[in-house]
Amino acid sequence: MSELVNRTLKDHIASLSAGEYSSGELTEAYLAHIEAKEPDVGAYISVLPDTALAMAAAADQKRAAGEPLPPLAGVPAGIKDNICTKGIRTTCASKMLGTYVPPYNAHVVERLEANGYVLLGKLNMDEFAMGSTTENSAFQVTHNPVSLDRVPGGSSGGSAAAVAAREAPYTLGSDTGGSIRQPAAFCGVVGMKPTYGTVSRYGLVAFASSLDQIGPITQTVEDNAIVLNAISGHDKRDATSLVWEKTDLTADIGKGVRGLKIGMPKEFFTEGISGDVKTAVENAAKIYEKLGAEIIEVSMPSIPHALAAYYIISSAEASSNLARFDGVRYGYRAENFADITDLYLKSRSEGFGKEVKRRIMLGTFALSSGYYDAYYKKAQQVRSLVADDFDKAFAACDCLLSPVAPTTAYKLGEKSADPLEMYMGDAYSVPVNIAGVPALSMPCGVAPDGLPVGMQLIGKAFSEPLLYRVGAAFEQTRKGV
Amino acid sequence: MIKDYEMVIGLEVHMELATETKIFCSCPTTFGAAPNTHVCPVCMGLPGTLPVLNGKVVEYAIKAGLATNCKIANFSKEDRKNYFYPDLPKAYQISQYDLPLCEHGWVDIETGDGAKRIGITRIHIEEDAGKLVHDDEHGTMIDCNRCGVPLIEIVSEPDMRSAEEAEAYLRKLRATILYTGVSDCKMNEGSMRCDVNLSIRKKGAKEFGTRTEMKNINSFKFVVKAIEYEYKRQVEAVEKGETIVQETRRFDPDSGKTFTMRTKEDANDYRYFPDPDLPPIVTADETIAAYGRDIPELPDVRKARYIKEYGLSAHDGEQITADRAMADWFETVAGRTKFPKLAANMLLSELLRLTDSEEFVCPISAEKMAALCDLNGRDVINSSTAKKLLVRLWNDDVDPAAVVEAEQLAQINDAALLESEIRNAVAANPKSVADYKKGKKAAAKAIVGQVMKVTGGRANPVKLGELTEKILAEE
Structure with missing residues (x-):
């Protein structure tokens, strides 16, 4: 039944409900496929066959009993390893949390459990979600399933690779500065960074609290909307969770783009963008024009400053968020220490990887007395300017079209030596987090070397239904390509 | 020598708010539970957890601010104070930095030198840390029950010039907050603690000297002792030509001395920044006004009324109103006797000697106390009999008039x-x-x-x- 794993989430929902196959059979198919692919891909930190089969059996039992089932019932999924799963090791791909088992479920996990989902395993990532290649994992390298010598992107590299390798019909990732969208683009799958505050962060191990957002990675646009339908919603345990009138996010799919204005911000097509990416995104614009949308150029002058602001804000928040990993109560503790200061120093020096330490130091510096105004405060001012630019842009158009990243997936090890060059790769994705708006990343073409190119559709807050509609219209034109 | 100097004292008082649940989670705040039983993933600061502000904390802090004549902020926020310590699970304390809930207040005190107004710089909300328990067998253990217990920190202006003023300020602050009911201010349980900032200067000087801070003093008596010791130490140091170092000192109650804990050089850079997990605290004027309507008549107002209505001295009025329960009891008695001054005298000079409880608890009903005052006031019994009867009443619920008759205690006027x-x-x-x-x-x-x-x-x-x-x- 290996062809089962090639099906979309939507197909599985229909087939399970029609009784074409059971959740148990489907789960076994995925587990077998995972076993076959993992030596090459390395997407999962933990694969959980027993848990998955037990959850599948429970879903099958309910179905057999004729209970009304929610859409995701019995469908397997993978979850990024920075989202807490009760009783199941949640490592953040860090030596620091190598043996950490949370005593509670994240809000999104509760939602999925209420949907009767099946958990296949926990997915690899850059340590504490810091990175763009998943090479910063303390445990393993994840390979891009499209081209195994290339990075899958990051930090949700495991989540994107698993979907691309058909090791899960959908996965959850987290996106602080592009961590869902960029790996989705690199692996040729669909990823959504939802409006900040629409998916609860409760149980997501924080990297940068004001930017982090959980979102789905799927094969198709509609699958993505189905998953986001299940995981979004107000949560009183997250004070930044919004209250809004939730609608069916799939509702506008199929309505086409005729009459819509799609803006192309010129600041997203500046030097540093590869020709292949530029061509593919411009081709997508042409297709939208053919479909009846109007393409206009917009300017967002503060965008070039967003990257610097992002690295200051995210590192500052991270330096505080990661301070709790001190070797005292849980997680990694150094073996030999002289006193409490030595315990902190050694546990944190040994427990964190290089990139995490770099960001902690950067953030600590940015918040230090005497530097706060020049860095953190200034960055917050840039943040409002970026948000203003988005507001102005959305006054002129319905949504924005841009590349997700300046390049396609690069070779493993190619950029890991130069953090600054790596940071530059986030230039198109971080403005979205800075402004808190939603953005959909999806494949828009293939470069001559066969690597997928991703495009990004950015909308105003709560415009996910529109983004799915616009994304699905494009996806439709590529069926059978 | 010592008389050429004056001390300048500012106090930082921490009070635990009497909310049922913690500041950012729904764990109970009750004192004295077995270690680590009033905890959850949120107050333990486990990875992925988030704080959600308990609305009662804001309400109580605003009430404390209103009772101390503060301006209440319509827009306030919470900040992270970052430092490493084993009793602080998140390695940051959620507190308030530049936009506290309350600012620019005052309380009036009464000392031997008369009345004085002490300024309050600010009142902000924050979470308490846990408790470290040291034990020879197991080493140091952490009890997280206190983690996330809501506190207010009340920062005074450097307005006090003597230990007596500092004590009067603390007593007035405690009395005022007790009236509002937002804290039980039990110093022995740590729900009221005091940091003393003290510097000295030559009398008449305008500039402040370098100050030292003495942390976490938990009784009025120790505050006075710490101030007296530290003042003398600083004067002696300056007289010897030494310079005072800005530092945090520990007061040792056993020796009555203060010792260096850490100097400014080892002081933390707390790297305060707005907590991104918590939205700003926005409070409308109507809400503040509604909280204000919940605040009962405060000690100073009561005191003025007692002086006017019952003819009490300022001193007696201050003492009785210092404790709301005592004032409530006194007022019931005063309403039932023609001799409220006698009631005040007996209360302050006799009744208080019968108990060493920090809280006012009196087994004598207001009716019987009033009857006793009347017997004494109308010369039926003399004051020495009245005192004896008071002790009887404390121990037995007898009728004073009946005892006077049965035991022939009536005063001999013949x-x-x-x-x-x-x-x-x-x-x-x-x-x-x-x-x-x-x-x-x-x-x-x-x-x-x-x-x-x-x-x-x-x-x-x-x-x-x-x-x-x-x-x-x-x-």
């Missing part, structure tokens, strides 16, 4: 009877009489004492005094 007893005493104490005649007027007291003894303390003391003088003069 002049003939008193005169006869005085003459007996004069006859039995020739030495006292001789002394009196030599001009030792105090010798009359021996006669009075003798008569009191014989009458079981029931003689009307005023009449007895007059008659004794008269009879001795005749001798």
